[in-house]
Amino acid sequence: MYWERAVAVECSGRVGTGCVVAPGLVLTALHVVRSAGSRQAPGCCTISLIGGHGRAAAEIAWHLGDAALLRFRPGDLPREFAPVRWGEIVCISPSRQARCVAVGIPDAARRGEGRREPEVVEGHINAVDTGGTFYSLQADSAVPADSPASGTSPWAGMSGAGVFHEDLLVAVVQQALPGRANARLEAVPARLLLDDRRFCDIVEQAGGTRPQLEPADLHALFEGTPQPAAAASYLLAARSETVEFTGLDTELQFLHDWCHGTQAVDVAVVRGSGGVGKTRLAVELARRLADRRPQAESAADTANFAWSTGFLDTSTKSTPHHDYPMLRHLIRPALVVIDYAEYHLEQITALLEALAGHRAPAHRIRVLLIARSTRDWWPKLRARFPAMVGGTDIALATDNLLRQLDVKELREHARISFARRISALQWSGVPGDWDADNLLDRVGDHGPSNGGQAEGEEATVLSLHMESLAWVLVDRPLEGDLDPREVLLFHEERYWDRASAALFSQPLDPDYRKALVAVQRLAGATDQQEADAAIRAAWAAHYGDGPDAPRLTSDAVRLQRRFLSTVYPPTGRAYWGGVGPDALTAELVNDVEEDSSGGPGNGTFLSRTLTDPLLSPSQRRHCLAIVGRSILSRPGLVDVAAEAVASGPALLHEDAQNLLKKLSGPAHDIWRTALADARQRYEAPGPAAASPPAGNPSQERVTPAAEPSLPPAPHPVVVALPRPVRGTARPPEPPSPGSPPPQPIGTGTEAAPDALATPHVLHRPAPTAPPSRAKRRPHPAGIPRRTVPVTIRDYLGLDAHGMRRVLPAFLVLCVVLLFILLRQTG
Secondary structure, eight states: OGGGGEEEEEETTEEEEEEEEETTEEEEEHHHHSOTTOOSOOSOEEEEETTSOOEEEEEEEEEETTEEEEEOOGGGSSSOOOOOEEEEOOBOOTTOOEEEEEEEOOGGGBOGGGOBOOEEEEEEEOGGGTTSSSEEEEEOSOOOOOBTTTTBOTTTTOTTOEEEETTEEEEEEEEEOTTSTTOEEEEEEHHHHHTOHHHHHHHHHHHSSOOOEEEGGGTTTBOOOOOOOSSHHHHHOGGGTOSOOOSOHHHHHHHHHHHTSSOSEEEEEEEOSTTSSHHHHHHHHHHHHHOOOHHHHTSSOOTTOOOEEEEBOOOSSSOOGGGGGGGGSBSSOEEEEESSGGGOHHHHHHHHHHTTTOOTTSOOEEEEEEESOOSSHHHHHHHHOTTTEEEEEEEOOHHHHTTTOOHHHHHHHHHHHHHHHHHHHHHTTOOOOOOHHHHHHHHTTSOOOOTTOOTTOOOOHHHHHHHHHHHHHHTSOOOTTOOHHHHHHHHHHHHHHHHHHHHOSSOOOHHHHHHHHHHHHHHOOSSHHHHHHHHHHHHHHHHOSSTTSBOOOHHHHHHHHHHHHHHSOOSSSSSSOOOSSHHHHHHHHHHHHHHHHSSTTTOSHHHHHHTOTTSOHHHHHHHHHHHHHTTTTOTHHHHHHHHHHHHOHHHHHHHHHHHHHHOOHHHHHHHHHHHHHHHHHHHOSSGGGGSOOBSOHHHHOOOOSSOOOOOSSOOTTEEOOOOOOTTOOOOOOOOOTTOOOOOOTTSSBOOOOOGGGOOEETTSOOOOOOOOOOOOOOOOTTOOBOOSOHHHHHHHTOOHHHHHHHHHHHHHHHHHHHHHHHHHHO
């Protein structure tokens, strides 16, 4: 938060304010640390946290105009600081005033004995100042009176304070404007600072990433950039820009020309399978359009004007329709990128409706859609908005990147980029504790891997990057016994270890923690209620909720919620972020599934998560969307998800059919076949039909000659009764004579579906369930067990604590009644 970054700056008797912008860097006003007109280096400067403890010596590292950067040793202050996000005010609509706040220590806040207290100044920046060389912060809070005795401004000491709009630093206070009754503060815009290359170099060296300017007052629409972290998920994220862009110059130039077309509003789509570089192409286009060219800002020709760019935030339950018209009142052209467009058609439609009245000579607006499939929705979108959707459609494949680089050059280029970024993070003080020897000891006993690819899966740019990052992390080429995805997940777990150690007095069970992160990525959360639901669903999927299951306390939920928000902070208005690329998420979910059952076809983790009643409908849709995007990388998860749909049609059937409409190609055929097979098994008249047909589903599911349509609803004879209480498995029944033992997926015979997920069928007896393979979860230390029988508890409608209060009185009452009965009969 902005107030945590505020520091007091003292130098040669002068007192001012500063703002920590990166580890070891403070931004302040130059006149605070150097007297006017002096070119000599100042004496010793001291910075101290406002409202906290800790002091550090500092020196000038850079200055321009009346702005200066001070450098100090990060360890001298008892707090870690992530790099600040930089922003500018871009909307000039009179009804959209940019609300800002600054924290400083002005003279007017002096207390007894000369002690200064922090003062919060709230106000707005005038729309007419958005394109000028300074911002005027109009103070709305109490304005201090003049102090004629001292002859100084009552705002003295406020110089150097950072001006924030939400979490973005937009300016630094310079002085109070004369003749304004102390109601206005003049501030240097952050965009002028980022115009200086040396300033950006110093901030990048301290923070590990290049500072980027974001449209601050569009924060309600756009996602932020990910915060640097020593985690594989951050290094692989397309928006982290770890690997330098190369190989798609033709597509990039085509999109650049499309952006500078004459049309006021235009929409284009980039489509392709997962991992081919769609999002990275959009990120590079956005970065190049947003690059500032100071000499072009004053030119009459706006062709080289910096653009306002961002990824539309689609993580919230409700679409912010009222914010979309802001895009029509910007001081710059705008590029809006929407990732996974096929899953966010409602937002796209609302956005285009808001832009329908946008006309020249207003600035151009471009909407770039990123999708894996344009199966049905793209033609409908063109037909509905023919004036805005021109039909620009770019198809990407791995071959597009390999036009200029071969695989060997691509790997080498990626390794250099990963090594450079890791070194920059280490130099900037981002904590990391990678231990390659520990990894090699862990995976050395594993069998040969498939090089990070599922059988039949095409190598992609992402998979090559994953191999290259794994190579850098283990400091050697990957051999047959090292799977890149396993290396990266282990690296991610070490990242979790550090966060867990700081939050939990007793560490979380590593297996449960892995399941917790998997559910967090599967379900997502838009608010605290959904976050708590995801945590409780992960607990139930891992430990069960039978009479012997451990109890999850509200304090434990709070700590786990904080843990997930710490390791994966949100980039938008969602409650938390994600693990990273879909391929890494699929590997994580697959690992948890195998750990819970011994094979991805027998597990209960994914099916319990999908059918958990605590999750909201939007969370279940998100779970299925993640499964759909993982079909080609981990096809074994498809069967578990299809079994869950068949066992809980009331919860999942409609969402499963909607997912089918969004998929195309092999993914569409695999999902469609899995749904049909699972439903057929549950409707089969005999017990033997409960077992799926033999064979590897990933090999058998090919495009059918004719595609019969699926019924719109489940068969009426199937009744989805409530699932058995978690943790109470049905007694295993012996298999029928001559039937083969259940096998995990990939051995040629699929395992039978989990007995807990099988619904009752009215016209046949329940199918014979194979022996359960689910591991019994250990009881975590320090967590009480439930001691009250579940049947009694449910019958009385009480929880475990209520039964503990009621049972003693109930027993006393029984004893009294028995005593009375004996006396009457005696």
